[in-house]
Amino acid sequence: MRILLIEDDETTAAYIAKGLREEGHVVDHAANGRDGLFLAMGEPFDIIVTDRMLPGPDGLSIIRALRMAKITTPILVLTALGEVEKRVEGLEAGADDYLAKPFAFAELRARIRALARRPAGPPAEQSVLTLGDLRMDLLTRVATRGARKLDLMPTEWRLLEYLLRHAGQVVTRTMLLEKVWDFSFDPTTNVVDVHVSRLRRKLDLPGEPPMIRTVRGAGYALQAPEA
CATH class of the missing domain: 1.10.10.10 (Winged helix-like DNA-binding domain superfamily/Winged helix DNA-binding domain)
Incomplete structure (x- = not known):
């Protein structure tokens, strides 16, 4: 799969990208919201993984912009904000899943696989x-x-x-x-x-x-x- 990773923390981004590439995926990385939104709008991806707190547009702003543009790519949000109301806010913005930091890579991998199996939202x-x-x-x-x-x-x-x-x-x-x-x-x-x-x-x-x-x-x- 081709996966877009939007994550400003270099250590976290390197950890995720390395693991996904070892799984055989192609990973494009954006280190800020502006570049992430540009890539997501202009390139086809199978999955988007985005941090919520980003420089430039934050994760939720990116999700809302993509959904307004009728881009239905499954989106997984990563965040240190694990409270229920924060998760609900992310899902209501148009995210498909939510994973709180810190997380095990095995769980991230399982959630990405589940999103890949899920039928895309209807146009x-x-x-x-x-x-x-x-x-x-x-x-x-x-x-x-x-x-x-x-x-x-x-x-x-x-x-x-x-x-x-x-x-x-x-x-x-x-x-x-x-x-x-x-x-x-x-x-x-x-x-x-x-x-x-x-x-x-x-x-x-x-x-x-x-x-x-x-x-x-x-x-x-x-x-x-x-x-």
Whole structure:
């Protein structure tokens, strides 16, 4: 992956960059907010890791500017400010994750890997997903089937969103475990089947075939009722 590291402390920056490069990543380093924002705006990166307290624009200002510019690159914030309200402030600014200093490199590596697996945020024109009379508004977090509002738990929401983004395609249990649960579980677990069964009960209408079709030996496929 190509990673942008925005960190003004030379020792910390060298430590992080060395570890990431040993993992096989390409690391671009900016030592201040101005250079970091310039790189982030002008170059494609897979992940951005930024300190919160920086000379020039601080980390939160950089994040807000990137999100205003519709740049959806996953962003991990590093900071010595570990209080809950500070973490919330960072996440509300548009950060995807928050890691308080001091930290172990193993945790930083794990968080970067998790961000890399996470689906990118939807562009504005794809903020609403539809299939037949099924509708998900990703901005208002409201899902409906016809005139009926669906009461979805967070995991059910992520599961349905992933299925909608791949409507008509067969997705395997392993794909769902990695993309919805963000971890590589033992493939023998029945967690996917349990959640699919619950989601079916909320989606399906009496007398109609299920929208989530089981493909024996392969996985699941979401399809419109008339398909």
